[in-house]
Amino acid sequence: MFSSVLSFGIRGIEGFCVNVEADISDGMPMFELVGYLSGEVKEARERVRTALKNTGYDFPVKRITLNLSPGNVRKQGTGYDLPMAVAILAAMGEIDREKLNETMIIGELKLNGDVGRINGVLPMVICGRKTGIKRCIVPAANAAEGAMVNGVEIIPVSNLKEAADHLKGTVPIRPYTRDGNAVEASDNNAGCDLKYVRGQAAARRGLEIAACGMHNMLMVGAPGAGKSMLAKCIPTILPPLSDEEALEVSSIYSVAGLLKDDRNLMKERPFVSPHHTVTDIAMTGGGTYPRPGSISLSHRGVLFLDEMPEFSRYTLEVLRQPLEDRKITIARNFGTYVYPADFMLVGAMNPCPCGAYPDLSKCTCTEPSRRRYLNRLSRPLLDRMDICVDVMKLGYDDMLSTEMSESSAQVRKRVIRTQEIQRDRFSGGKILFNSQMNSDEIHKYCALEPKVKEWFAGALEKLDVSARGYSKILKVARTIADIDGLKAIRREHLAEAMQLNNSYIMG
Amino acid sequence: MEEMKYEYWWAAMPRAYPCRLKAVAEEAGSTRRLYEAGKEELQSIEGISESYADDIISKRKDWDIDREYEKFLSMGIGFIPWYDERYPRRLKEVSGHPFAIFSIGRLPDDDKPSVAIVGSRNCSEYGRMTARNFGSELASLGVQVVSGMAYGIDGLSQSAALEAGGDSFGVLGCGVNICYPRSNRKLYDRLKEQGGILSEYGIYTKPQGNLFPARNRIISALSDVLIVVEAREVSGTMITVDMALEQGREVAVVPGRITDPLSTGCIKLWKQGAVPVTCAGDVLSLLGSGYDGAGIKYRLPTMELPDDERKVYMTLEPYAKSVGEISDATGMELRNAICALVELCIKGLAGEASTGYYVRAKEIRVV
Numbered sequence: 001m002f003s004s005v006l007s008f009g010i011r012g013i014e015g016f017c018v019n020v021e022a023d024i025s026d027g028m029p030m031f032e033l034v035g036y037l038s039g040e041v042k043e044a045r046e047r048v049r050t051a052l053k054n055t056g057y058d059f060p061v062k063r064i065t066l067n068l069s070p071g072n073v074r075k076q077g078t079g080y081d082l083p084m085a086v087a088i089l090a091a092m093g094e095i096d097r098e099k100l101n102e103t104m105i106i107g108e109l110k111l112n113g114d115v116g117r118i119n120g121v122l123p124m125v126i127c128g129r130k131t132g133i134k135r136c137i138v139p140a141a142n143a144a145e146g147a148m149v150n151g152v153e154i155i156p157v158s159n160l161k162e163a164a165d166h167l168k169g170t171v172p173i174r175p176y177t178r179d180g181n182a183v184e185a186s187d188n189n190a191g192c193d194l195k196y197v198r199g200q201a202a203a204r205r206g207l208e209i210a211a212c213g214m215h216n217m218l219m220v221g222a223p224g225a226g227k228s229m230l231a232k233c234i235p236t237i238l239p240p241l242s243d244e245e246a247l248e249v250s251s252i253y254s255v256a257g258l259l260k261d262d263r264n265l266m267k268e269r270p271f272v273s274p275h276h277t278v279t280d281i282a283m284t285g286g287g288t289y290p291r292p293g294s295i296s297l298s299h300r301g302v303l304f305l306d307e308m309p310e311f312s313r314y315t316l317e318v319l320r321q322p323l324e325d326r327k328i329t330i331a332r333n334f335g336t337y338v339y340p341a342d343f344m345l346v347g348a349m350n351p352c353p354c355g356a357y358p359d360l361s362k363c364t365c366t367e368p369s370r371r372r373y374l375n376r377l378s379r380p381l382l383d384r385m386d387i388c389v390d391v392m393k394l395g396y397d398d399m400l401s402t403e404m405s406e407s408s409a410q411v412r413k414r415v416i417r418t419q420e421i422q423r424d425r426f427s428g429g430k431i432l433f434n435s436q437m438n439s440d441e442i443h444k445y446c447a448l449e450p451k452v453k454e455w456f457a458g459a460l461e462k463l464d465v466s467a468r469g470y471s472k473i474l475k476v477a478r479t480i481a482d483i484d485g486l487k488a489i490r491r492e493h494l495a496e497a498m499q500l501n502n503s504y505i506m507g
Numbered sequence: 508m509e510e511m512k513y514e515y516w517w518a519a520m521p522r523a524y525p526c527r528l529k530a531v532a533e534e535a536g537s538t539r540r541l542y543e544a545g546k547e548e549l550q551s552i553e554g555i556s557e558s559y560a561d562d563i564i565s566k567r568k569d570w571d572i573d574r575e576y577e578k579f580l581s582m583g584i585g586f587i588p589w590y591d592e593r594y595p596r597r598l599k600e601v602s603g604h605p606f607a608i609f610s611i612g613r614l615p616d617d618d619k620p621s622v623a624i625v626g627s628r629n630c631s632e633y634g635r636m637t638a639r640n641f642g643s644e645l646a647s648l649g650v651q652v653v654s655g656m657a658y659g660i661d662g663l664s665q666s667a668a669l670e671a672g673g674d675s676f677g678v679l680g681c682g683v684n685i686c687y688p689r690s691n692r693k694l695y696d697r698l699k700e701q702g703g704i705l706s707e708y709g710i711y712t713k714p715q716g717n718l719f720p721a722r723n724r725i726i727s728a729l730s731d732v733l734i735v736v737e738a739r740e741v742s743g744t745m746i747t748v749d750m751a752l753e754q755g756r757e758v759a760v761v762p763g764r765i766t767d768p769l770s771t772g773c774i775k776l777w778k779q780g781a782v783p784v785t786c787a788g789d790v791l792s793l794l795g796s797g798y799d800g801a802g803i804k805y806r807l808p809t810m811e812l813p814d815d816e817r818k819v820y821m822t823l824e825p826y827a828k829s830v831g832e833i834s835d836a837t838g839m840e841l842r843n844a845i846c847a848l849v850e851l852c853i854k855g856l857a858g859e860a861s862t863g864y865y866v867r868a869k870e871i872r873v874v
Contacts, residue, residue, distance in 0.1 A: 200831070201831050220862040348695075351861050388863075
């Protein structure tokens with residue numbers, strides 16, 4: 001007899017529909033799996049047979065064929081175990097095939113019949129909803145994650161028997177609802193708030209401007225000056241994720257198996273800080289079986305590279321293309337995977353190898369060693385960083401001061417307002433922020449009044465600013481004018497943007 | 508002319524002890540004899556030990572004397588042996604002067620005053636500013652500026668002298684056709700055009716640490732006054748100073764802060780009797796009656812500045828200050844301080860020392 005069960009796989013960070021078809025017919029007893037399967041899917045044969053036996057079913061001594069269609073897409077992961085078992089039960093006639101309509105099934109089986117958690121449930125359920133699925137049988141451990149998607153009934157099962165009994169109608173399971181189980185979203189940036197940052201007026205200002213226009217930023221300062229702490233505060237001043245963004249970001253984390261709080265969508269923007277020994281593959285994503293890398297895990301958030309010159313040159317250079325395209329495309333012989341990678345790049349570095357420059361009574365570096373250190377960051381990469389700020393070592397009076405600085409929440413209000421101005425400006429276009437403007441858009445939105453233009457031209461010539469530097473200054477000046485709520489870019493906006501330009505490091 | 512190729516061989520062959528080349532050549536009578544003599548004959552010449560003789564023999568073996576000389580001639584590089592009338596007078600005066608000088612561009616003018624400006628390669632912004640100021644002011648007063656084209660004080664004073672339209676000469680510790688340090692390429696090219704590059708080492712000689720102290724004796728010899736801008740107590744600059752004193756040159760120092768490690772050398776020299784100088788006028792009076800400084804008054808250029816910029820300019824020092832410190836010191840709002848600062852940079856009065864750190868780049872009298 002023939003049966004078919006709907007299940008889902010993951011490709012990139014999106015789900016795709018897989019039909020698990022089972023056929024039981026007379027003939028030599030055998031159990032065949034087909035459908036372009038990777039190793040772990042082929043191993044399902046043993047898991048399914050043993051789980052069925054240990055759940056109390058007699059494994060049919062017949063010719064069993066399982067096919068995962070479409071047959072031209074590589075299937076990976078252990079999520080097909082449960083649908084295979086259910087398909088066999090349906091083909092055996094144990095389960096009414098009508099019950100399988102508009103129902104998707106995912107889950108890994110253990111030998112005793114228990115159902116274990118899998119990665120990527122969220123994007124699978126999202127995809128299921130799009131294809132018209134009404135019910136979704138998921139491992140109990142993934143129930144909360146699946147329930148983040150509205151409009152689909154989530155049936156949590158902890159073993160094969162529960163799933164079978166539910167489908168037979170003997171012991172129906174109540175759909176999982178978030179209401180009874182909802183908890184407060186945990187704050188993954190707990191303890192980070194600009195109000196704890198003492199002094200650092202210049203760095204705070206730079207941080208705010210960067211956040212407003214989503215400008216990439218480089219922080220330069222002595223070890224222990226507080227660069228990492230400032231960087232960690234960036235998600236607290238960026239607007240919280242919108243519902244759509246939250247679903248997108250949570251999907252990426254679900255695929256990577258990194259969803260920490262599986263009862264809630266991620267609300268705060270991600271902050272990813274890979275160690276400087278990270279490989280280029282871990283940075284971009286990939287591997288034989290592609291997984292999202294650091295740049296995708298920081299999608300819609302912040303990618304923070306501490307000790308930036310210590311990263312291997314190659315690892316840094318691979319950032320250049322995703323910084324332009326805001327996504328990364330990885331080609332493997334099973335197909336091409338696209339991961340989103342729209343992040344704000346924040347780098348931190350010392351001013352020189354010892355960290356004391358420009359205090360020459362402490363700095364032990366020579367001029368050439370200092371240059372060599374700065375030169376580890378390539379020009380093309382520095383060209384993509386609009387803002388460069390100095391993070392000062394704190395004076396004792398700042399350390400001892402008990403005065404609280406302006407809090408993240410207050411700064412966030414200004415950031416939200418400034419980003420709204422940009423959204424209105426670019427509505428209908430492809431971009432959202434000033435930092436993403438191309439030369440046409442710069443020309444259109446950063447027009448200068450004749451007097452200001454004249455001053456700017458003179459300044460550029462005197463300070464020997466390159467063409468790249470010119471557009472960076474204009475983009476940042478646009479953001480500063482937006483913070484002030486002004487249509488026209490004024491001289492003081494340009495001056496401040498010029499100060500934030502990383503001209504010193506560019507040498 | 509025929510003899511010249513032997514002279515060239517003797518000067519250009521890679522070898523230690525450059526100070527002894529001339530003495531040995533004189534002792535031998537001719538460089539041709541040195542080229543042709545056997546080991547025993549070489550050893551009979553005073554000043555040639557056995558190992559020195561071996562060294563001469565081993566090195567002349569791979570030296571095709573005709574081809575090497577032809578190759579050299581085709582490069583258009585000057586070769587001035589010690590008896591040549593073009594050989595700088597100041598250099599000939601000192602003992603242990605080079606057997607010959609290789610040059611690109613001009614040679615220092617014997618009739619014009621000449622100063623050497625030397626100091627730390629790893630200098631502070633204060634040193635940078637003073638080196639530039641001394642270089643450009645002295646050059647515009649017609650004084651030749653000699654130095655070693657190194658990073659820091661040396662190169663900066665020479666660049667400033669050239670920018671002021673004056674004469675400058677770089678003495679290298681490598682072949683004249685090699686630009687060292689490489690990052691001073693711009694200065695090297697400009698010196699070739701507007702001044703001169705000198706060395707006593709053969710072409711293609713690579714820069715080596717042991718060649719530099721001997722080079723320093725040429726720098727000091729070519730100057731009337733040696734100005735030390737910033738130097739640590741133990742440094743290459745102090746070797747130059749020792750050489751200058753041996754050669755009877757006047758040594759002047761630029762005072763710095765007593766707590767600054769970069770000033771320890773200058774202050775020690777000052778205590779030992781070096782003359783402190785604070786402006787080009789001071790140096791002129793040291794240069795003696797021929798170039799009396801009495802008539803020249805050193806005056807700061809004056810400039811009118813708006814209120815904000817004046818406040819910020821007054822706060823700036825030759826020591827780097829961060830924008831935060833500047834805004835605190837002036838009591839101005841950060842944004843306004845930054846604006847004024849950028850205006851000052853555009854006017855060339857302030858400069859960025861490191862990311863977010865600024866210094867005074869030029870001294871002016873604000874009105």
